[in-house]
Amino acid sequence: MDNKAQLNRGFGLTASLALVVGTIIGSGIFFKQGSVLASAGSTTSALIAWAAGGILTLASGMSVAEIGSQMAKTGGLYIYIEKIYGKVWGYLAGWMQVIFYGPAMMGSISAYFGILFVDLFQLPKMWAIPSAIIALAFVGIINSIPNRFSAGFQILTTTLKMLPIVALIIFGMFFGQHEALGQTVTAVAHTNSGGFGVAILATLFAYDGWVTLANISGEIKNPQKVLPKAIVFGLIIVIISYVGVSYGTYRSLDAANIVALGQNTTIHMATSAFGVVGGRLMSVAVLISLLGTLNGKIVSFPRVLFAMARDGLFPFAKTFSKINMRTKTPNAAIWFMIVLGDLMLLLTNPDRLTDIAMFTTFLFYILAFVGVFILRRKDPTGVNRAFSTPLYPFIPILAIAGSLYVEISEILHDFSGVVISIAVVAIGLPVYLVLSKRQIKK
Template sequence: MSNGKAEKVKLQREVGLLGGVSLIAGTMIGSGIFMSPQLVLLNIGSPGASLVIWASCGMLAMLASLCYAELGTTIRESGGEYIYLLRTAGQPIAFLWIFTSVAVIRPASLAGVSLSFAINAIAPFYQDCPPPDNVVKCVAAAGIILLTVVNCLNVRSSMNIIVFFMAAKVVGLAIIVIGGVWQLAGGNTVNLENSFEGTYWSVNSIGLAFYQCLWSYDGWNNLNYVTEEIKKPQVNLPRAVMIAIPLVTLLYLLVNVSYFTLLTPNEMITSSAVAVTWGNKMLGGWGWLMSLAAALSAFGSLNGTFFSGGRVCFVAAREGHLPDILAMAHVHRFTPSPALIFTSAMSLIVLIPGDFQTIVNFFSFTAWFFYALTLSGLLYLKIRRPELPRAYKVPIIIPIFVLMAAVFLVIAPIVDDPQIEYLYVTLFILSGIIIYIPFIHFKLCPGILDRVTVFTQIFLEVAPADKNL
């Protein structure tokens, strides 16, 4: 373990309101809106119901983020769900979250987005055939490694990338929206007539449609992972949420309407990347621009996810739930480079056997299980700890509603169509207790870990970091 007398460093507050809005929206607008619409439609069956799902997911993300804004201004520590569960539910539950997050949730998210980036980046070079799987994964791995270097070098550079790609992806979506308005003005509404015909009303279909759609909204909670790096978090955290998520929801709805003005439901379902198919029909020889826009969007989202994901490892290590080396920051650059490198390594491992749709379903089921536990913690604080200072508060009915929605998302696919995979997921989450009891509760630590920590600390030029409250 680290030397308690070592000089400590602090992460710098570099994230302002614009950076916060860009981190949330820039992470949310990633691969999903370019790839998920056909999967939502496939599961729900009709254009009208698909648009309702997109609007409902936007509302759910907005309400959930408002709940997280209260948590973030009450518990002003980085780490998101991990730190909230630690302060409300205790160490065992918090450890199960970080165990699952480090092993699966965060690497799966990064691997899924990097695969989307790679598929779209190389699509213009393989117009007549699917790109080779090995090529896709090599490009995805290159994207992860590049962002590891950028995030380790400088926080401000990482935030500049987030802001730049946020602007680029909004321009790309604006092209789709303008194209949709043009089509509507020309009377191309045939695909929106009788729009609820053929809707699948089963609980399983609705649940899976929400899973695929919520993948596009993933990132609504990213700012809570970096609370200690936000300037005036009690003000900028709620404001960033209230600006970013309605903007993204409106964009998503307009983009989906634009898709339906030009593509039939069958064309959308059979498309591998609906934005690229739309671009080929709308822009002709310039259709490759949509492939470029999708790649840029996924790359920006990958950077935002990477930026926040490393902070989760950092905070968990600082609390003693991961090796001490992951709680250290570079002595000159003030970036949590060991945690970022570790997150990158785990993502590359998950990338090797990764499949996009499987990753999405696994991620959604597991993530919303822990979101439900986190929202239960907010209810606990509101009922049992009303005296805590709160810069921002939501009516208690909102966390109750979001908690009910989270429970539905967890149990709906299981109740309507039980599959053995969900049992495996649950057993994997619970298996974390096997690690927690000897190594965390009883603090049994192999001596070699101390030597590895010292060597790595010297090699990476890092030191223990203080909280930035």
């Protein structure tokens, strides 16, 4: 091992696109149809909710892409927030991702994989957690060898997960027997599910994950140009996929049936369209989709830990800042976060943790979006800006508005979770003070 080794720039545009698309599209598009429709009240409103969530996310992606084009270093939000607001805020952004949000996401995705895996192969329920741990370790191994393999795995899983999405869209559009627009759900279902605002909130969570690409800027070829293209075009692909699958679903099934089926809507649709084999293939596609999403998380979050350790701002920094000489990957950082993911999987409810972490995640998103205005003021000519957000200042304002909506919703619906979320981030402050004092003494 050698700390002087450099990360390998193994992610070109195709792999970067696959990382954005593959990390966002996990299980949400397959299992959120019933809940979004129940909240929206009608298929027309539900489609608008999916489109609105996509537009808000695209505005967010464009805003971060502008910042990323000026700071092509591994670390993502940790680097962006630090450069704009100072080391303390940057550290807290990194701490949140490494200690809380990243492991919770890894644990949650692998847990869901384990549940679906034992259901598909009719194994005893007791094998769900071991299956989840094995899946997490498997993707960890792929990420511990040269990153061309994790890049290739991302391209493969993203391609495979897009096949059923395209099939569902085509089937719904050309063979569906219902009107996609204008269907309504019962008043009881709509009242109990929160309304149109909650529907948009659900889609925003389904769109989350696009920022992971920014964490690996140091491994992207020509990141100033590739990162903005991958984020923007990747999000456009995801928006088309989400709206397309929703439209196909509404064409294939009536609104009442979709709400009644809930999480089983897409599997039922695939079974009806392509038989029992089609339903099983859809389940396999979801498993592959989850592996692709898990790969994106493991590619991304350990790079934040690596960047913090490289700056001496994490315990055992020498260990976590090392890069394997042969593979050019930060293996210690990768496996530390996998262990944290396993602990959350075994000891807590990862789904609940990801919900709790959402408040601080979007809080740092807002800081980044505001940073677009700060950087523009510092560099009005755009000399150092390889990508400029179109329709400025409207786009970053829209991104801020969408994120504020998430924050307000979290405060209103899960105040205890918000308090826990802030507390976990605040714990990082004394850790930072201790580590920064050690650096000063050195």
